[in-house]
Amino acid sequence: MAQYCMRGAINPHKTLTPKCLSINHSNPLPLSSSLCKMFPPKSKNFPPSISVSASIMSSNQHRHQPPLSLEALKTSERRDEVMNAIQSSLNNCLSETHLDLTVPGLKSKTRGKVRDIYDGGDYLVLVTTDRQSAFDRILASIPFKGQVLNETSLWWFNKTQHIVPNAVVSAPDKNVTIAKKCSVFPVEFVVRGYVTGSTDTSLWTVYKRGVRNYCGNVLPDGMVKNQRLPANILTPTTKAADHDVPVTLDEIVQQGLMTQADYEAASKMALRLFEYGQRVAMEHGLVLVDTKYEFGKAPDGTVLLIDEVHTPDSSRYWISHSYQERFWNGLEPENVDKEFLRLWFKDHCNPYEDQVLPDAPGELVSELAWRYIFLFETITKSQFEISAAEEPIHDRITQNVSQALIALL
Template identity: 60%
Template sequence: MQSCLQRQQQRLQASHMAAPHPRIRPSLACRAAASASVESIQGVRPEIKEAIAAAVNNCVTETNLPLPNKRVGKVRDTYELDDKIVIVTTDRQSAFDRLLASIPFKGQVLNQTAAWWFAHTGHIIGNAVLDVPDPNITVMKKCTVFPVEFVVRGFMTGSTDTSLWTHYSNGAREYCGNSFPDGMAKNARLAANVITPTTKSETHDVPISPAEIVAQGLMSQADWDTASSAALALFAHGQAEAAQRGLLLVDTKYELGKDAEGNILLLDEIHTPDSSRYWLADSYESRHAAGQEAQNIDKEFLRLWFRSRCDPYKDEVLPEAPVELVSELSARYVYLYERITGQDFVPPPLQQPVGERMLANMAKYL
């Protein structure tokens, strides 16, 4: 395997694995609308903003590691070995079951943020992480994944078809086995954290109740009880950690599965800006009382931009995300990484092809 990696590395010396994102030249009206509707996150170092601007057209949108059994997901490409899974986190930005854009440094931020959380939640539940050999790559123990996403929510919010607020605003008071009272406003804090699970799908996740999960044989009752309890404990821990950093962990999703010994483990990612919604805590109460959207550090503003201009579920062709929004989302990813971990984000050297770097690091690992 190592010799194959080395041969592939040599072939990439004059090329780049990361397919460049097309340069976006929005109209002046579009640019004005984009910048007027989104508040720029404060506290991002100037050198990070410069690195983001330099990397807008140099994102990791696809990978081609010379490893077997490649599967392309919404954001991650996975390669399946005998007893391991190699997960490469790309810069692809997915929502509404579509690819919306590519965001500079997103994959590195997600991978390294998840690594930090994995290292700080082992006391709640074990995880499948074996190594992080590259800023964009995590190697995990091969597990049998539960065909359910454990979506945990602490607030009445969201804009997608599976979001709690979408169903509630359309009149639903029962959702995924949970009951909600009349009169709740968007972005209101829930009386208690809840799980609103969905089926796992590469195309469209479907909300489902715990009773239906067991009845359909997707999980046993014992496995559901263990996994759901762990999900709620992880979320409560994440909320407490976020609060110490002036953040509100609003909602998130977890993936869990069983290893060969039957242990239930946490997989994939945890509390990243892609799997989670974060708001700034100090402005939440005043903005909510005034009927304003919470100041967020996630991709919701990009979802809302697409929602206001098209039907992202049905339209065959979507508008291109303005470069201002792409750069803003990248800055928010980096900001959140630094705020959560307390570590400075280190952008990769742009003069080195990402594919070449990943091949070299995987060659050392394997």
């Protein structure tokens, strides 16, 4: 097993046909059919949304704060400040690194979709770049994206140590994490709370094709896009080189990808991590819709959380305050992730088959960069540190990584 660790019109209006939906985001069970008949979707008497965010907004601490909304996201003073920095940095993205040529002691380089991974002997140096990946392709480079992903993951790693230990050793740079080496399980643990998505492996895509048993999960008939599942489900995939493939527990064990004991331990951790992430997101006005986790095993047999956690790259987030109303009105949820960029490419090309893809519009690139930063600030309740546009990012990383490795040796 490989040695590796840590691996405006933005929301389109689409008509849907909502069915019964849970009105309590803290309770995964949907409304009973009798309640749906008693209070049909268009009824003015339909019970109001009761969620964790609503209760928090009524507390003394948040009583006078308006609920999180994309309208505020589009008009805030902070947005103007950040967007100016983003637009000044469009030509200063970290699209590629070559630390094996600039940092003594680093050996081979592995280039992932977003991360460049360097062998540092007993450790791995993971550099999170600004590359934007979707449809198993690189779509664009997004200013500050690598820093956002790295710092968001570090925040979540720190917050989830009570659920599962992780491989983090240090973070010597805004874009860098140094991690313990371990044997990585070649399975991605994808956890989903809603029927949604636009990629070939998304739950909505396979559901609308008629699939009712997905990765060992039996799905009820009659669901519509963006509806909450009766309970969170785990839909693992193999980490194939070109395209992730959905897989069941039996197939994972039969193919020798993991032992049943390791799979069961990791799957329990994944579901607990997701439930915790949903609670934290809801407390901050967000819905954590789905995400993926990766795990590895340390030499002493400990299962470790690796790669990234609850980032806008690995996760889908919606605005909780508007979700229910938009669902009942057949509109796409207000999202704070990269889904709108995925949808733009699907509308303008075949992102799976076209050899050459169109350039992402600058306004969409800037909007995505802002949303990544907004998500970081919303979840962590801290201000994102914006680097100067003229700062030579690769030189900074080289210096910081070199000093960190000297300290570790």
